[in-house]
Structure formats: structure tokens, C-alpha cells
Amino acid sequence: MSRRIAIVEDEPAIRANTADALKRSGYEVAAYESRAAALAAFRTRLPDLAVIDLGLGDDPDAGFTLCRELRAMSPAVPILILSARDSDVDIVSGLRVGADDYLTKGASLPQLTARISALLRRADLSTQPPLAEDVIERGPLTLDVKRMTARWRGAPVDLTLTEFWMVHALARHPGHVKDRDALMREADTVVDDGTITSHVKRIRRKFQAVDPAFDAIATVYGMGYRWKPD
Amino acid sequence: MARLGIRAQLLLVLTVFLALPWLGVEYVRELEKVLRESQERTLAGTAQAVAIALHDRPRLFDAPVPLVAPRGGPPTDLVDAAAARPALSAGASVAAPELAQILEGLTRTTARIRVVDRDLTVLARGGSLRRPASDEPRSRWIDRVYALFLDRPREDFVDDGGSGSVPARREVIAALDGIPATDRRATDDARAVVVTAAHPIWVGDRVRGAVLVEETTNAVLAERNRAFERLFNLVVAILLVGSVALTVYATWLSSRIRRLRDAAEAAIDRDGRVRGSLPSSRARDENGDLARSYAGVLERLAAYASYQEQLASRLSHELRTPLAVVRSSLDNLRASPVPDEAKTYVDRAQQGLDRLSAILARMTEAARLEGALSDSARERFDLGEVVAGCVEGYRLAYPARPFAYAGPDGPMTVDGVPEIVAQMLDKLVDNAIDFATGGTIEVTLARDGDRARLTVANEGPPLPDGGAERLFEPLVSIRPKEGRGPHLGLGLAIVRIVATRHGGIVRLRDRAGGRGVQVEVELPLVAGGPSM
Numbered sequence: 028m029s030r031r032i033a034i035v036e037d038e039p040a041i042r043a044n045t046a047d048a049l050k051r052s053g054y055e056v057a058a059y060e061s062r063a064a065a066l067a068a069f070r071t072r073l074p075d076l077a078v079i080d081l082g083l084g085d086d087p088d089a090g091f092t093l094c095r096e097l098r099a100m101s102p103a104v105p106i107l108i109l110s111a112r113d114s115d116v117d118i119v120s121g122l123r124v125g126a127d128d129y130l131t132k133g134a135s136l137p138q139l140t141a142r143i144s145a146l147l148r149r150a151d152l153s154t155q156p157p158l159a160e161d162v163i164e165r166g167p168l169t170l171d172v173k174r175m176t177a178r179w180r181g182a183p184v185d186l187t188l189t190e191f192w193m194v195h196a197l198a199r200h201p202g203h204v205k206d207r208d209a210l211m212r213e214a215d216t217v218v219d220d221g222t223i224t225s226h227v228k229r230i231r232r233k234f235q236a237v238d239p240a241f242d243a244i245a246t247v248y249g250m251g252y253r254w255k256p257d
Numbered sequence: 258m259a260r261l262g263i264r265a266q267l268l269l270v271l272t273v274f275l276a277l278p279w280l281g282v283e284y285v286r287e288l289e290k291v292l293r294e295s296q297e298r299t300l301a302g303t304a305q306a307v308a309i310a311l312h313d314r315p316r317l318f319d320a321p322v323p324l325v326a327p328r329g330g331p332p333t334d335l336v337d338a339a340a341a342r343p344a345l346s347a348g349a350s351v352a353a354p355e356l357a358q359i360l361e362g363l364t365r366t367t368a369r370i371r372v373v374d375r376d377l378t379v380l381a382r383g384g385s386l387r388r389p390a391s392d393e394p395r396s397r398w399i400d401r402v403y404a405l406f407l408d409r410p411r412e413d414f415v416d417d418g419g420s421g422s423v424p425a426r427r428e429v430i431a432a433l434d435g436i437p438a439t440d441r442r443a444t445d446d447a448r449a450v451v452v453t454a455a456h457p458i459w460v461g462d463r464v465r466g467a468v469l470v471e472e473t474t475n476a477v478l479a480e481r482n483r484a485f486e487r488l489f490n491l492v493v494a495i496l497l498v499g500s501v502a503l504t505v506y507a508t509w510l511s512s513r514i515r516r517l518r519d520a521a522e523a524a525i526d527r528d529g530r531v532r533g534s535l536p537s538s539r540a541r542d543e544n545g546d547l548a549r550s551y552a553g554v555l556e557r558l559a560a561y562a563s564y565q566e567q568l569a570s571r572l573s574h575e576l577r578t579p580l581a582v583v584r585s586s587l588d589n590l591r592a593s594p595v596p597d598e599a600k601t602y603v604d605r606a607q608q609g610l611d612r613l614s615a616i617l618a619r620m621t622e623a624a625r626l627e628g629a630l631s632d633s634a635r636e637r638f639d640l641g642e643v644v645a646g647c648v649e650g651y652r653l654a655y656p657a658r659p660f661a662y663a664g665p666d667g668p669m670t671v672d673g674v675p676e677i678v679a680q681m682l683d684k685l686v687d688n689a690i691d692f693a694t695g696g697t698i699e700v701t702l703a704r705d706g707d708r709a710r711l712t713v714a715n716e717g718p719p720l721p722d723g724g725a726e727r728l729f730e731p732l733v734s735i736r737p738k739e740g741r742g743p744h745l746g747l748g749l750a751i752v753r754i755v756a757t758r759h760g761g762i763v764r765l766r767d768r769a770g771g772r773g774v775q776v777e778v779e780l781p782l783v784a785g786g787p788s789m
Contacts, residue, residue: 038578038581038582040582040585040586041578041581041582041585044582044585044586044588044589045585047589048585048588048589048592051589051592111574111577111578111581112574114625131577132577132578132580132581132584133577133580133581133584133614135584135585135588136584136585136588136589136592137588206650224676246675246676247646247650248642248643248644248645248646248647248650248675248676248679249643249646249647249648249649249650249651249679249682249683250646250647250649250650250653251650
């Protein structure tokens, strides 16, 4: 059974292009141009994953609202925000209202497709017990590569896909400095230097929420970041 | 032109009031004139009254009368002239006591009354020209000042004594011709002025003699002086109080204006950016109006500046959606079966798109930077560690280019955002590499008092004439080489933003000996160690 992806995007060309790319990858696609149309459709049938643009029509924040509404209907449906906006505020707000990941429109369609399949895989596996070979342990850090989940001292850390892959890239080779390009490559995302910095900050904050003493990610100024070996 | 402050201007205006003493002098002169006229009238009246009392008493003039002092009159200057003139004294005893009696009743203390016959012989006299000496102490300093330009009445003039005969002066002749007259003359030694009123004494239709009433102008003079002194004291006091009050007022006014100026200066930084607002003024005068109007201007300026600053960001934002359309279309095109020759064009379109995206990213960089600096990400960090780490990174990133780094001995704590400072250093090094014609990129970090001085120097051509300051403006770039990605000349503009927001400054200068260019960034150090 093919997965059904909902695309909520008010720009017809992007909507059509995205839909075409996803169809080519074997997904069933339902595209909506407004929050109202999408919401009505969601009430009838929940999609397997939703790609939501933040600005819809005249309302620049309609995407946030829709995101919250969809999350209220289902805690499990993966939501990917795809927006032209890339400010920290927008990213943080999007993740706070229940999105699982955030991509800017600078991302290519292959990147989007890869992200969607990763999100679906994570959703599928979240109900199954983890297998030992999928797990990387680095001291107090446990990464489940298949499910793309992270734990710190046993407590789950709620990371987005981008964040997970960044942590993964850092923790796989503790002590090695990963520069911004490497982090971007590993996380398969397109962000500029400033955004990498805020991503790392958000990752630290999420770990610190679980363990205030967390300082495993060190900044190597001018070069990048590294995971401190124990 | 020399600066003339408000205080000086107001004091200059105050000189207008120096006309006040002149007005006073005019007023006192008028007063003196009136006093003199009234003195003349009084003397004329006295002369007339005495004459009336003596009218139609032929007996008094029948024989020359030797002078006899009236009883009770001032004795000092009464000189019996009879002894000196024995020829006239004979047979004069009849009328003398009567005349003297009449005169005694009319005598005033400051006037001298004389009765003369047609031969100008003094028949009788009473009173004195000299006033009683005043005991007023005249030792105050102000009196000595006044003495410089005010005539003092003097009582030490020479007087003819008044006995014997009087000189045939104009008023006496007129009176003996039957016409009352007054005149004034100086005493022989010119130390005083004497006013004389003469009135004929009629016996029937003949003038038998005349009454002369004389008085010095000393009383008028004294009165005038007193008036003048009082007036002058008052004017000086008013001028003093006025200038003090004006000085205080002007000081207050100019201090308000200075405060406004300082606030206005502080509100806009060197780059013309609005950095703050003016404290709102509640003053209901022009100064308050000025402050409010300036605050309004600043507000509009800030709004305009922020609009301009956001323009690049907004523009790039607006361009993102069409770019995404192109990108997603290209992605789809790539996935569709396209002829091989078409693939070349797809690739070129992709390259163009990538460059366009990079330009857009740079355009938002400055705005993003402002955002990153204004959030609560500031911390205390060791600048030396950041710079040393960055230089290590550059050595890896640009293996073909030698880097020299000289750092400080101890930690250099700066309050700010380390990632952003690293980004600033990226720009500096980026710039240095672009301009270097060879040699080593020299990065130096040194302590200079309470500031850290970071210098990035390269070998290469010197700065363009007069272009150094412009290089800090966004979208201005003087670039010797092509290539190495899109360039919008935002590098130094970003360096300046970062330095300014850390409380520092940036200088761009030629290296000694024209070997190239160096950029210096000075950042304030804070006491204590890093917070992390």
C-alpha cells in the first residue's frame, strides 16, 4: 500500500513540482492550496505524512495553525514544515507546534524525498523494539540509527531529523572535529553557517533539558564542532 | 569664527541697559533745571516781598544809613562798614533799626538779603550766603567714585562780605530802573554760583532803592547729587541683579541645549545608524519642542533605516519562492528523460541557480547577524582561544597560503557571541586572501590597555585613495580578482557590524612601507574569566 502524503502549499508551481516528485517516488499525493481545504480533508482522512508551508494565502502563519490542528488530531502523523522562511524564530515556533522537521525551500526535491522517507521510517519503527545492531552507544548517549531516536542517560531526547543526523555525525567519531560542511552533508540539509550554529545551540539545549550538566558538544572555533570523548 | 555662547550673547544684549545711567543723567539734569528755576522764583518772590514791605517809606532812604547787624542774624560775616565809611554814617541812625527789624523777619538761613539805595550803597542786610556745614560723612568708596564726575557743593568760596556798596551788576541796575530781575554769577574764586534776585523799592512813582536777595546754588547742587546717587545706585544694583539672573538663566538654557545636543549625538552612531531615542521632554517651551521634534525625526529616521536594512532581507525572501519554483522544476527535469544535449543546459541552469541562492544567502547575512547579536546568546569568552582556533581552521582550509599568528600570553575575556566573532574573523581573512598578492597572512592579537586589538594583515596593493571608509559600506567592494564565488562587498560591512555590536571599532590602513593592507579591530575586554 502506497503512503499518502499531504502537501499544503499555496504556490501552484511548487505544489505541482513537489507532488510530481513525490509521485515519482511512489507516494500517493494529496495537494491542498489552503489551510481550510487541507483541514477539511484531514478530518475525513489523515495522511501518512504532511508537508506544510508556513505562509498560506494572505496569512503568513497559517502553517503554524494547521500544524497545531493536525497534531491535535493525531500525535503520530509526521509533519514536515517546508518554508521560504529560515529564521530561528520560525524554526523554533514550527517545532514547538508539533512539526517533526523543518526544511527551507532552498532544499532540493531529492533532499525532500529523502527526508520524507526517513520520517516515515521513523514513524513506522517507533512502535517496534530496537535491535542491538542499530544502536550506537557513546558513554551516556544512545542513538538508534534506524528509528532515529536519541537517549541521554536513558532519557529520550526529542530531536528532529536534522538534529539527529548532526548528533549522529558528531558522536560516531568522538574527538573528531566536524566542520559545518560535513555536518550539513551528514544531516542532508541546506542551511547556512549561521543556521548550523543555531542548530547546534538547539541540540545542546535539548540535551540540557534532560541533563543540565550536558556539555559533550564542544565548539572548535573556526573549524566546527566535536563530540567530547568520555 | 569664534564661538559665541548663549551666555555671552545674553550678556551682550544686557549692554543695552547701559543706556539706563544715561537716562538717569538726563533726568537728573531736568530735575536740576526745575530746581534752579524754582530757586530763582523763590528768590524773586522773597525780593518782591521785602520790597513791598519797604514801599512808600521815604524816611528810610532820606539819609544814608550805616549798616547795623540785625539782632539774631548770623554774626560771622557781619562787618560793620560804617567805620570804614564815616562820611556815610552821619545822620543815618533814624531808619537803620526799622530796616533791620523788617529784614530780620524775612531772613532765611541760606539767603542773604540786602537793601541798597540808588547809589548802590548797602543800607541794610541780613542772612548769610553760607549754609551751615553738613556733618554727613563722605568716606564711602562709592562717594569717592561719584566725586570724580559730580560737582560737590563747596562752602569755602570767597564772599565780598556784602557790606559797603554793591557792584553795578545788571540785575541791580534793572531793579533801580524799576524792573525786577534775577541773575546768576560765579563767585570771584569760581567755587560757587550765586543766584541774585533784585526788586525795586518804590516810593511814590520813584525808585528809591532795591532789594537784593542772594543765595548760592549749593542746595540745588546737593539735591541734584543726592538724586543722581540714588538713581545711580539703583541702576547699578538692577544691572548687577539682572546680569546675575541672566547668566544663571543662560547657563540653564545652554545646559539644556547641550544636553539635547549630546543626546542627539549619542542617538546616532558614526555610520548614521539610529542607536537609541531621545529622552522624552516635557518642557513646554521651544527647547522642549525642539527635543520632541528631534525625537520625532529620529523615530522616522530609525523607521526608514530599519526599512532599508530589512529591504535586502525582504527582497531575498521574496525571491526565494520563485527560486524554489525554478529549483524544483530543474529537479523534476533531471528526473525525467531528457536528451543528452539538453542536460548541459540543465546543468548550467543549476549552476546559475546555485550562484543566485548564494547571493541571496549573503544578502540576508547582515540582517541575520543583527538578529544573532541581539538575542541572549552573549557570553564571556576567551578571544585568544577563538582566534587561535580559527587560524588553525584557516591553515586547513587554505593549505596554499601561509598564516602567521601571534597571540597574547594570557586569556582575553570578551563579552559577546564567540561564533559571530569567528564569523567576523572569517570575513577579515577572506578579504586578506582576496587582496594578497603573495606572502603570509599575519594575524595578531594583542592587549592594548583595556582593549584587545586584532590585526589581520596581508601583502598586496595599498588601499585606494579615499576609498577606505567606503569599503565598510554594504555592497561596495574593490576587488582585484574575479572568481571565488559571488561577492557583494558585504564582508567589511559585516566586520563593522560585529565590531560595533561588541563595543569595538574597525580601522583599515596601509601597512608600513606600502607592503599591503591591514585591518585592525579593537574590542573592549571585560574583567574576570570566561563564563564557560
